[in-house]
Amino acid sequence: MQNQQAVFNSLDEADFVSLFGSIYEHSSWVAEQVWRQRSEYPQGYFDDIEKLKVAMRDIVDQSSDEQKLMLLRAHPDLAGKAALIGDLTNESKSEQAGAGLDQCTDIELAHFLQLNDAYRSKFGFPFIMAVKGATKKQILAGFEERTPNDLETEFTRAINEVHKIAGFRLADF
Incomplete structure (x- = not known):
């Protein structure tokens, strides 16, 4: 190495x-x-x-x-529209698949789409979570925990999640 x-x-x-x-x-x-x-x-x-x-x-x-x-807005929604049309980066596709987001039922997918829309509407950027090693249940709990946050708290949290994602990607080297 x-x-x-x-x-x-x-x-x-x-x-x-x-x-x-x-x-x-x-x-x-x-x-x-x-x-x-x-x-x-x-x-x-x-x-x-x-x-x-x-x-x-x-x-x-x-x-x-x-x-x-702009960095936050560059991220796709989790189990969102980009995933549905196959428009994810290879890294995001792999990370979301690892969390089982590519295996959502129609009901789960509809729930994710609703949560993504509500979150994005409130904060102006997508819900970002480093999903490596997470389950769908943990991701849904993340939405529930974080959506009530104020903008400043959530902005900071989202940036920290972006850093976690970057850390996972660098560790893959």
């Missing part, structure tokens, strides 16, 4: 962004900014995938609320 990771430091921008641009859903700007700021990090910093995770997280955390909102 160390030899594979050592290659990350030697990538040019296009290859780096190609490899890490999907870590944050439809938001390759995160990988682009990490690559552009690589001179601020010690030599060999990205030999450690955990350090790359921190660098990417820092980029997001230091971005404007508008950029964060």
Whole structure:
């Protein structure tokens, strides 16, 4: 693994962004900014995938609320319309399938669609949950727990969930 990771430091921008641009859903700007700021990090910093995770997280955390909102809006609904028409990234498709969201009954699917619409209507972005290792029941409980939140609380929670998703994706390297 160390030899594979050592290659990350030697990538040019296009290859780096190609490899890490999907870590944050439809938001390759995160990988682009990490690559552009690589001179601020010690030599060999990205030999450690955990350090790359921190660098990417820092980029997001230091971005404007508008950029964060765009990042949140780049995520698909869970068991939502994008899934129904097959318009998910490979990563999202795998994550949602792992939680059984590709196996919803018609009644479950209708319930998810209703919850997604209510959540999006209230907050202006999709319900985001790192679903790796979660069940449909846990995801539904997440909707119930989080939908009553205020916007500031939920915005912060959604960003933290995005970071968890990114962490899972980076761990797959």
